[in-house]
Amino acid sequence: MPFKRPLSSHTSDDESLFSHDQHSKRVCSGSPWNIGEEKPLLVYILQAKIHPETMSELAALVENYTIERVDSQRNQGPGVVSKLNLELTGDVKKANIIVTAIKMRQRLERHIDWRIAKTKAIVTPSWLRDSVKSGQPLSCGNYVAVHNLEDEALQHCPDTVQDISSSSSIHLPSPEKESSWQTEPDEPIDATEAESLSCNAKYSCLRPSPLVCPNQGLVKEIDIIRRSRHIEGEDRSMLSYSRAISVIKAYPHVITEHNLHDLHELPFLGEKVLSMIEEFLKTGRITEAQKFLADPRFQSLSAFITIHGIGPHSARRLYDLGLRTLEELERYYEVIPGLSDEETMSLLEAESSANTEAAVEKSIKIGLALRHDLSQTIPCEEVEEINRTVMRELSHVQKGCKNVIAGGYRRGKPQSNDVDIVITHTDWKIGSQKVKGLCRKLVQRLHEQGFVTHVMHLSGFHEHNVLRTRHWDSLEKALTVFVWPHNPSRQRIYRRVDLIFAAPEVFWTAVVGWTGSTMFQRDLRLWAKQQKGMKFDSSGISRRHDSRLYYPRTERDVFKVLGLLYVHPTLRNADA
Numbered sequence: 001m002p003f004k005r006p007l008s009s010h011t012s013d014d015e016s017l018f019s020h021d022q023h024s025k026r027v028c029s030g031s032p033w034n035i036g037e038e039k040p041l042l043v044y045i046l047q048a049k050i051h052p053e054t055m056s057e058l059a060a061l062v063e064n065y066t067i068e069r070v071d072s073q074r075n076q077g078p079g080v081v082s083k084l085n086l087e088l089t090g091d092v093k094k095a096n097i098i099v100t101a102i103k104m105r106q107r108l109e110r111h112i113d114w115r116i117a118k119t120k121a122i123v124t125p126s127w128l129r130d131s132v133k134s135g136q137p138l139s140c141g142n143y144v145a146v147h148n149l150e151d152e153a154l155q156h157c158p159d160t161v162q163d164i165s166s167s168s169s170i171h172l173p174s175p176e177k178e179s180s181w182q183t184e185p186d187e188p189i190d191a192t193e194a195e196s197l198s199c200n201a202k203y204s205c206l207r208p209s210p211l212v213c214p215n216q217g218l219v220k221e222i223d224i225i226r227r228s229r230h231i232e233g234e235d236r237s238m239l240s241y242s243r244a245i246s247v248i249k250a251y252p253h254v255i256t257e258h259n260l261h262d263l264h265e266l267p268f269l270g271e272k273v274l275s276m277i278e279e280f281l282k283t284g285r286i287t288e289a290q291k292f293l294a295d296p297r298f299q300s301l302s303a304f305i306t307i308h309g310i311g312p313h314s315a316r317r318l319y320d321l322g323l324r325t326l327e328e329l330e331r332y333y334e335v336i337p338g339l340s341d342e343e344t345m346s347l348l349e350a351e352s353s354a355n356t357e358a359a360v361e362k363s364i365k366i367g368l369a370l371r372h373d374l375s376q377t378i379p380c381e382e383v384e385e386i387n388r389t390v391m392r393e394l395s396h397v398q399k400g401c402k403n404v405i406a407g408g409y410r411r412g413k414p415q416s417n418d419v420d421i422v423i424t425h426t427d428w429k430i431g432s433q434k435v436k437g438l439c440r441k442l443v444q445r446l447h448e449q450g451f452v453t454h455v456m457h458l459s460g461f462h463e464h465n466v467l468r469t470r471h472w473d474s475l476e477k478a479l480t481v482f483v484w485p486h487n488p489s490r491q492r493i494y495r496r497v498d499l500i501f502a503a504p505e506v507f508w509t510a511v512v513g514w515t516g517s518t519m520f521q522r523d524l525r526l527w528a529k530q531q532k533g534m535k536f537d538s539s540g541i542s543r544r545h546d547s548r549l550y551y552p553r554t555e556r557d558v559f560k561v562l563g564l565l566y567v568h569p570t571l572r573n574a575d576a
């Protein structure tokens, strides 16, 4: 194969990501492909979907790599010479490892017979780059190219470091697979995988829940009743409606009088909800929902809880004081609409003031003052622009971070109420130290650059044990107000941006938790607890009986560890 040789075989980005690892890899003896072995490791590079320049880069990596590397920092002492013997092959059957940019089975099958594919380790180009960099064939687990072939890739991987994690009581992470270095894992929905989910399963994390379902009008109507229970503090009843809604969200057919009886097969649809559905089919309305919509108390309380910091309990208290409208709330809190000079940046200095009454009141005042802006939804293009800006500023504070935009955006919502960005550091070994305290530093930087005007809430790692019961998780996070600095060509509108920091070991649990939806996350916890004896939240997964911790290395791993089929983010819309 006549490949053009590039000037350099790797990018400067790669240098920074892996420079630490180069000096800390274990020496792995006993590998069939390792140091000093004569037999070369045969590499087949599948050209499809790989740019010609990348192709020559990869080929050069293989062809050049019978190099000797003196690594004076290894445990065995200075001067140990390592050799990795790679050889290109054009015969897929002979290959020990297949490198490809293809991710989907169907696509791969156009080039390689599936039966052969099942006998090989099929990995992403990053496996090759990283193996060459580290001087040894790395574990394939993080570089699996086609997820249907994950087990096979592990089984046939010519790696030498695979067992580090399994021999430990703690699931040790290692460098991630290629796709996870990107801002957003943008895998398409795998139809076979989606079909394996079941619409009548008891847990929403086993059901496929699209953003908009065939019975969305009905869902919206039932959601009014759910909201009424929420604002009145009737949590049990609210949860029943949430469950009914989530079951309907996953029901794939339009409900009609003809198939109404099929709904009896579905969980959580009791007599009351079924009769409401019947009424909706006949009239297009549910009387109880309509009554709430017309109820002044419902209207007031619903409006109050749209303000950040006002939950149902506070809303009812304010209502009992005689307040009815947001304008009255403004006067009560002495707020001037559109103007907020509340000093919440001081939260950055305070040790643990995030939940004091004064801090909550400040955030209510900000929420009220800026409510006309904050109630406007954010188009996904702007979500991405905010994310880019945040990450650019973060790079000035700490190099080597990566992130995923979570929340509704990731579930496919075209318009979001806020932006949720989950951030970690790419260095698995020292990443958690790098991430610690980063939240404050980033917010400080964003404030100095004029992007963040307020911090509504700030919390740190140390809350883990103390406030476990009151919080979703123990991650370091800042709930901020973001604004584009003065620019005549751009509308100056305030946006809510949540910045969540996770150590590399819990990055993917954080992404899953913060991707939601709320009901999906609730059922992940319930499933973990009831079916697996495990504990799940955004800050980690543990086994209950011995507190063993699990550190999933990819998002798919989160599902795997919990014994679940993977659910694509756009099928996690288990709320209205």
Ligand code: 8DG
Binding pocket: 406, 407, 408, 409, 413, 415, 416, 417, 418, 419, 420, 471, 472, 473, 513, 514, 515, 516, 517, 518, 519, 521, 537, 538, 539
């Ligand atoms: P949108 O209203 O913002 O458009 O939709 P969303 O993105 O689904 O709502 P969200 O209120 O931004 O919440 C995103 C997910 O994060 C949601 O599934 C629930 C979860 N979540 C919070 N707060 C917290 C929290 O403090 N910790 C954790 N772990 N998750 C949270 O809303």
Ligand code: CA
Binding pocket: 406, 407, 408, 409, 416, 417, 418, 419, 420
């Ligand atoms: Ca959100």
Ligand code: CA
Binding pocket: 407, 418, 419, 420, 498
């Ligand atoms: Ca949010």
